Amino acid sequence: xxxxxxxxxxxxxxxxxxxxxxxxxxxxxxxxxxxxxxxxxxxxxxxxxxxxxxxxxxxxxxxxxxxxxxxxxxxxxxxxxxxxxxxxxxxxxxxxxxxxxxxxxxxxxxxxxxxxxxxxxxxxxxxxxxxxxxxxxxxxxxxxxxxxxxxxxxxxxxxxxxxxxxxxxxxxxxxxxxxxxxxxxxxxxxxxxxxxxxxxxxxxxxxxxxxxxxxxxxxxxxxxxxxxxxxxxxxxxxxxxxxxxxxxxxxxxxxxxxxxxxxxxxxxxxxxxxxxxxxxxxxxxxxxxxxxxxxxxxxxxxxxxxxxxxxxxxxxxxxxxxxxxxxxxxxxxxxxxxxxxxxxxxxxxxxxxxxxxxxxxxxxxxxxxxxxxxxxxxxxxxxxxxxxxxxxxxxxxxxxxxxxxxxxxxxxxxxxxxxxxxxxxxxxxxxxxxxxxxxxxxxxxxxxxxxxxxxxxxxxxxxxxxxxxxxxxxxxxxxxxxxxxxxxxxxxxxxxxxxxxxxxxxxxxxxxxxxxxxxxxxxxxxxxxxxxxxxxxxxxxxxxxxxxxxxxxxxxxxxxxx
Amino acid sequence: xxxxxxxxxxxxxxxxxxxxxxxxxxxxxxxxxxxxxxxxxxxxxxxxxxxxxxxxxxxxxxxxxxxxxxxxxxxxxxxxxxxxxxxxxxxxxxxxxxxxxxxxxxxxxxxxxxxxxxxxxxxxxxxxxxxxxxxxxxxxxxxxxxxxxxxxxxxxxxxxxxxxxxxxxxxxxxxxxxxxxxxxxxxxxxxxxxxxxxxxxxxxxxxxxxxxxxxxxxxxxxxxxxxxxxxxxxxxxxxxxxxxxxxxxxxxxxxxxxxxxxxxxxxxxxxxxxxxxxxxxxxxxxxxxxxxxxxxxxxxxxxxxxxxxxxxxxxxxxxxxxxxxxxxxx
Numbered sequence: 044x045x046x047x048x049x050x051x052x053x054x055x056x057x058x059x060x061x062x063x064x065x066x067x068x069x070x071x072x073x074x075x076x077x078x079x080x081x082x083x084x085x086x087x088x089x090x091x092x093x094x095x096x097x098x099x100x101x102x103x104x105x106x107x108x109x110x111x112x113x114x115x116x117x118x119x120x121x122x123x124x125x126x127x128x129x130x131x132x133x134x135x136x137x138x139x140x141x142x143x144x145x146x147x148x149x150x151x152x153x154x155x156x157x158x159x160x161x162x163x164x165x166x167x168x169x170x171x172x173x174x175x176x177x178x179x180x181x182x183x184x185x186x187x188x189x190x191x192x193x194x195x196x197x198x199x200x201x202x203x204x205x206x207x208x209x210x211x212x213x214x215x216x217x218x219x220x221x222x223x224x225x226x227x228x229x230x231x232x233x234x235x236x237x238x239x240x241x242x243x244x245x246x247x248x249x250x251x252x253x254x255x256x257x258x259x260x261x262x263x264x265x266x267x268x269x270x271x272x273x274x275x276x277x278x279x280x281x282x283x284x285x286x287x288x289x290x291x292x293x294x295x296x297x298x299x300x301x302x303x304x305x306x307x308x309x310x311x312x313x314x315x316x317x318x319x320x321x322x323x324x325x326x327x328x329x330x331x332x333x334x335x336x337x338x339x340x341x342x343x344x345x346x347x348x349x350x351x352x353x354x355x356x357x358x359x360x361x362x363x364x365x366x367x368x369x370x371x372x373x374x375x376x377x378x379x380x381x382x383x384x385x386x387x388x389x390x391x392x393x394x395x396x397x398x399x400x401x402x403x404x405x406x407x408x409x410x411x412x413x414x415x416x417x418x419x420x421x422x423x424x425x426x427x428x429x430x431x432x433x434x435x436x437x438x439x440x441x442x443x444x445x446x447x448x449x450x451x452x453x454x455x456x457x458x459x460x461x462x463x464x465x466x467x468x469x470x471x472x473x474x475x476x477x478x479x480x481x482x483x484x485x486x487x488x489x490x491x492x493x494x495x496x497x498x499x500x501x502x503x504x505x506x507x508x509x510x511x512x513x514x515x516x517x518x519x520x521x522x523x524x525x526x527x528x529x530x531x532x533x534x535x536x537x538x539x540x541x542x543x544x545x546x547x548x549x550x551x552x553x554x555x556x557x558x559x560x561x562x563x564x565x566x567x568x569x570x571x572x573x574x575x576x577x578x579x580x581x582x583x584x585x586x587x588x589x590x591x592x593x594x595x596x597x598x599x600x601x602x603x604x605x
Numbered sequence: 606x607x608x609x610x611x612x613x614x615x616x617x618x619x620x621x622x623x624x625x626x627x628x629x630x631x632x633x634x635x636x637x638x639x640x641x642x643x644x645x646x647x648x649x650x651x652x653x654x655x656x657x658x659x660x661x662x663x664x665x666x667x668x669x670x671x672x673x674x675x676x677x678x679x680x681x682x683x684x685x686x687x688x689x690x691x692x693x694x695x696x697x698x699x700x701x702x703x704x705x706x707x708x709x710x711x712x713x714x715x716x717x718x719x720x721x722x723x724x725x726x727x728x729x730x731x732x733x734x735x736x737x738x739x740x741x742x743x744x745x746x747x748x749x750x751x752x753x754x755x756x757x758x759x760x761x762x763x764x765x766x767x768x769x770x771x772x773x774x775x776x777x778x779x780x781x782x783x784x785x786x787x788x789x790x791x792x793x794x795x796x797x798x799x800x801x802x803x804x805x806x807x808x809x810x811x812x813x814x815x816x817x818x819x820x821x822x823x824x825x826x827x828x829x830x831x832x833x834x835x836x837x838x839x840x841x842x843x844x845x846x847x848x849x850x851x852x853x854x855x856x857x858x859x860x861x862x863x864x865x866x867x868x869x870x871x872x873x874x875x876x877x878x879x880x881x882x883x884x885x886x887x888x889x890x891x892x893x894x895x896x897x898x899x900x901x902x903x904x905x906x907x908x909x910x911x912x913x914x915x916x917x918x919x920x921x922x923x924x925x926x927x928x929x930x931x932x933x934x935x
Contacts, residue, residue, distance in 0.1 A: 099705070104706070109648060184690055185657045185687070186661060186686040188645050188646060189646065189647045190647050191647065196649075202653070208687065255693070273886075274886070275886025305886065306885075307884045308881055311771075311774060311883075314779060479640070479643060483640060513649065523643075523651060523652065524650075
């Protein structure tokens, strides 16, 4: 039995493969209250907030969404738990629809939640545990794939369940009464409180469910409801009167309405926010500021004040295919650690504002992280040492295929890697592929088509589990997994399993740190930089803050000056 | 009777062209190594879930079967998924976008007003400006006016639309603050705002295309002005203005209208770059997003629709041709 009010770990991870990041992320850490005290300090009320995004549409269906808990969907749909972002940059899991973040029993294999009093759908109907169960069940339907799916392999019987539409229910979710919901897992899972902050763990009323329209007309449980949708152009949210601030500690619901302006060009968005005229004073950009406008902002004192750059976030890394000929020798992989020019990579990524140099796998802002460098060298590397290691290993020079997605920024980064390795006498052949093809090359099949690849990763929830397990567990090789190094070490797998099942936060964090070091010694990847994201907002936007994790603003707390 | 048979033959060949276009589009996307189910698989993605997504999207079938389902769907509509959670796509069904979770037909219809507003306004503008400039240049051949018009025309032909669009926004939107920067306002909401938001994209598109028309008109006009019938007209004492507008221009317009019909057909299929730069959700933006998302049903649907527009435009041009030039009808 563990209470998890301050737990912060989890399992998901987000590949930086561009598209995923789109709409969903943003977290703002702005309020100064202690999360344990309930409702946050009242934010300035009123006004119309404009959110400018390049996304062409918003998918409100919780079953098919990959939204982070603190962005778009969080404004309309509550879940069992939510993310509280604090002024010190930390992010913790807090109760949302539930009264706590979960009570574990049966050694962490059973998790029980009780719903709060006073939580209701937009029509005033109280939310029951059956509504939550139904919402989770429908995420298993073949018609509703595409969302965050961590729970599908964790819940008992999940692998064989195909959703509620044929009349079947998932027996590992019990609802003994209208307020109580119990989840039975196949094995202990300490980060379960983070899993139930994902979109599918909201509430969907069965009688209002239509799989073809829920994506545009969801039933609101949060402070806003969808009032108007202009396909491809805008979505307008207005206040949901059935929402009660006193039941919600994660949202401040400052603006009276929120307008998403869709399909915006990133450069134009940045220019509008730099100009800061009219409604744009009440706007922020949901997409990263492009490099050209970043440079422009540096010379504009007014705009610079409204530029918010995250702390170091996602890990950008060079994955070494540990099954490839020659690269199965740890000495060769160590040589690569020294041969890579991280500084050149940083410059190719946009310079210091684009990220800090990385030396390890767990990203900043994740509890339990210990900072160290297993392969100390100058930021530009140590080619001589790399040459020595390669000579020791008896490396027979063969061209290394560096396979990357075909876009200009990635090509520049790949060239930075190529130049760096060349100094140590290594030959690199850059192979570019369309993004989707690249995803298949490195995540499906036998991995025989690449030696090296570039990727980046930000966990789907703030736990070292989310950094380590998806990238380094041997179960994640091929078949859509993101173990791009095809790294397999039985000791590490055992350590990952042990840490995953540990329900004590501190003990788990220590185990993850141990795993990080063990993997680091095998050198399956070269950590390059922890990337930073920059966002612009208008002059009347307040409480626009980015926590250490994730590197996105928290939409749920943004308010507007009168 | 001849005219009817002419139209009938054209209509039949139209159907075959469209069938070929849809088959070709399907074939191209099947040959691509990318798997659209990958994006619909969720994260983490297991092989079983990938298979489920593939089956739901109909990707597990032979591509000829997929194509045939597409063709029949246009007439009978389609249904996806199992009972209780089925998604229907009523006829005329041009496919279903699993990324945007909407029937492609609805998406196209929803975006037509935007693309039509941009395309028609720009087309009128460039036709007027292009032809007028061409006529003036021809009449004032060899003068500074002629040279100025032709230099501007060459600039317009050569300039990348993305650059011109962004420069236009920067100059007229941000610096001079004369027009809205971007966004689309429906005509029904406010006709004034509608036009006000469209002025800049119209001008940008017109600048790019008018150039071709100016050059074409100038060349044709010079040709006409040197011809026998113009000399005859002048000899009869008709004013020069009347010679140019009534006699020469009418002949000049035949090739211009041919080009115009085709250009308009292409433009109605989506003004990709202009829509993107001005953040207007038209067919072009829809197509661009479909490419980015490997949204094959949407790609096929929109491509098919655009092809249909061009084929129809071709037909209309031929008909108008007959009206303008009695010799064709004979």
